[in-house]
Amino acid sequence: MKRARFWKCTNPECALRFPEVVEGAHQAPLRTCPRCGAAVHLAAQVDLPVELPFPHRQPRPAPLPPATPGARLAVLDNLRSAWNVGSIFRSADGAGWGHLCLCGFTPTPDHPGVTKTALGAEQQVAWSYHPNAVCLAQALKAQGWTLWALETGPQARPLPMLHTEARDLALALVLGNEQAGVDPGVLALCDRVVALPMTGHKRSLNVAVAFAVAAYLLMSPGGQSHASN
Structure with missing residues (x-):
């Protein structure tokens, strides 16, 4: 205890x-x-409440899940911080997001920084690696996924106003590099650009924090995980 x-x-x-x-x-x-x-x-x-231990699984790549209604996955395109990636794994597990697509130089779960902040969630959430996020986005759209980019800019719509629209979508949320943002080639393939409203001086949140907020706003019906590994 x-x-x-x-x-x-x-x-x-x-x-x-x-x-x-x-x-x-x-x-x-x-x-x-x-x-x-x-x-x-x-x-x-x-x-303190007892946290049930994760059943141990070796983190390993998994195939892309099918685009079923309410399915959720995130595309992490060239994130530089392993700590951010680990935090996103933990938020994805908590909010029932079943798959993370790690693209470009985004650290994978064999990086110690990912495991440090994921705290075992990297063993529960399925993931796959893709060198080119544009090619991945094209493949996801061909499979029936709807792509939303979490990005600032004049074209972005406030995410809190859209969560009901996303309810039954097979939704892939794209997260871009911490400094450069979402790749324009990926952005051009997205069906919608969404953002979290900011009322202070800063234009955006840390990418891991932003994903955590978005992941809970966009939880699939019932908050059920679609994990496949």
Whole structure:
């Protein structure tokens, strides 16, 4: 059983309050503040929910899934950050997206950065590698997939207004490079360009954060996974 202990520094000039996650009830308690070295006292503690372990599977490429109504996959075109890719695997698993297409120089699950942030989700979500995202987009359209690009720009429509339209589509969501965006060749093949509304000074979110928001907005009916590996 994991437990979260919340400690408070007894030094009034520091007053740091911070958590510590421990395994079991018998782990030795902290004695000093990590900030100032003064004594600490236990302010609160809670038992953490037990997370069921993933059944171990060796991450391996899988064939593209069929374009059935409500199916969901994402195209990751030349993402540079393995941590972003791992985070996308984890969000895809949580939102029931069954397949990730990793294109160009996007890191695959054999990269340690992917496994570090995916936390086992790379063993659950099917994936495939494709050197050329334009060729992949053409193949997906030929198989009956609808392609939406998650991209900023004047042609983009607000995604929160469109989630009901996507309900029964076999939908492939395209994510572009963190700096260059979606490849124009892929963008030209997309049926729609969608974006998340931004009300601050920045034009976009981190790609992994943006996918997480979009993935839950576009969950397939019932949130059921279409994973095939």
